[in-house]
Amino acid sequence: MASNTVGNSSVTIKLKKKIKANWPSLVRYPIVSLLVVSGLGIVLHVKWLELQLIYRSHFRHGQLDEEKKEFDVFLSYVCTSEEVEGVSKEACETTPKPLEVLLRQVLEDQWGYRLCLMERDVIPGVYTSDVVLAIQRSRMLICLLSAEYLSNNNAIFVLESGVQALLQKSALKLLLIWTNKAPAALIHPDLPTQVQRALKVLPRMYWTSGQPVRATSDFWKSLRKAMPDHRMKLVSLIKP
Structure with missing residues (x-):
């Protein structure tokens, strides 16, 4: 309230507490x-x-040039026969039939896919360049993983070459088929770092010998879905 000669005046003042910045x-x-x-x-x-x-395994990355492809599948494996050393390859592929033999029969003879096999389609010579070229000329790489495979330097080179091709924006598909129940125990530190990390994330399937008929049937159905949609024509292999 204020007062002077003119008169009196009053006003209401509202006080507001200032909040300190925290x-x-x-x-x-x-x-x-x-x-x-x-x-x-x-x-x-x-x-x-x-x-x-993970991305390149589930989404086709890069263009598929059919003219440069001669094979549907590069099948990489190590003979798992328990015979003594010195046995012939023919004896290695006798009864009981290992998975590599069953795959050859099903994929090539029944489903009509063109397979690339080391002992049949890769010319002996400079091993590294022949393997890389064979992978580049294939639409898919299938590796049958086992303790014998992961301790074989040549087999590891095939797998590592496939991983590098996948990382280089290739249209290659890569599938791992584990033939052991506990694959994690087989990934030992002596393997190349790139291979160790790839084994944990690449598409995979599992095969156990002597499994029930239903499980076997499910395996082949899943494999059929993972295969390339179209098969290479034999005429494409004929060059002038």
Whole structure:
């Protein structure tokens, strides 16, 4: 209330409490956000190879040039026969029939796919260049993994070459078929780092000898779905 010679005057004043800025809270949120972004960046950096393989395994990456392909499937395996050393390859593929023999019969004889086999279609010579060229000329790489396979340097080279082709934006499909019940125990540290990480994320199937008929039937149905849609024509192999 104020008063002077003119008269009296009154006014109502409302006081408002000033809220102090909570500086620790204002600083905390940007720091937390920075830590979250940094953590995601580290995870992406560490798992980038696996993420690339997962993406390119499920989504065809690159163009499929049919003129450069001569085979539907490059079948990579190591003979699992328990015979003594020195046995012939023919004896290795006798009864009981291992999976590599069954695959050859089903894929090539029954389903009509053109297979690339090391002992039949790869010319002896400079091993590394022949294998890389054979993989490049195939639409799909199937590796039959076992303890014998993962301890064989030549077999590991085939698998590693397939992984590198997949990372190089190739249209190659890669499928792993484990023939052991506990595959994780077979991934030992002596394998190349790229192969170790690829074995954990690449498409896979499991085969156990002596499994029930229904399980066997499900295996072949799943394999049929994973195969290329179209088969290579034999006439494409004939060159002038």
